[in-house]
Amino acid sequence: MIKSELIQLIADKNPHLYLRDVENIVNAIFGEITDALANGDRVELRGFGAFSVKNRKPRIGRNPKTGERVEVEEKWVPFFKTGKELRERLNA
Incomplete structure (x- = not known):
């Protein structure tokens, strides 16, 4: 599964959310994980x-x-x- 498929799957399971909002949420989660790892956490x-x-x-x-x-x-x-x-x- 690639990131765009994950975003689409989450959006399909949550029809009350806009696709762009789901994309922002997924990007924020991955960004926080990346930042934490970059800081050695x-x-x-x-x-x-x-x-x-x-x-x-x-x-x-x-x-x-x-x-x-x-x-x-x-x-x-x-x-x-x-x-x-x-x-x-x-x-x-």
């Missing part, structure tokens, strides 16, 4: 999961095309851990 949605960031230390990698050694810089990457309720639903 953790975002937990009970029953769904938790978003956090993890640090990847610098390392020596390999260019798969040439086989040449390449230095890979340190970076922060988003991480998602599923909640118990979601995990149980997927494995039911």
Whole structure:
């Protein structure tokens, strides 16, 4: 599912809301999650999961095309851990 499909699904289930309002709500939620992660905070949605960031230390990698050694810089990457309720639903 892509974001526009999510917006349409929510709008269809809530006919009293305008599509543009639903779009603003979804964008606001994603924006807040993004801002929190950018600040190094953790975002937990009970029953769904938790978003956090993890640090990847610098390392020596390999260019798969040439086989040449390449230095890979340190970076922060988003991480998602599923909640118990979601995990149980997927494995039911």
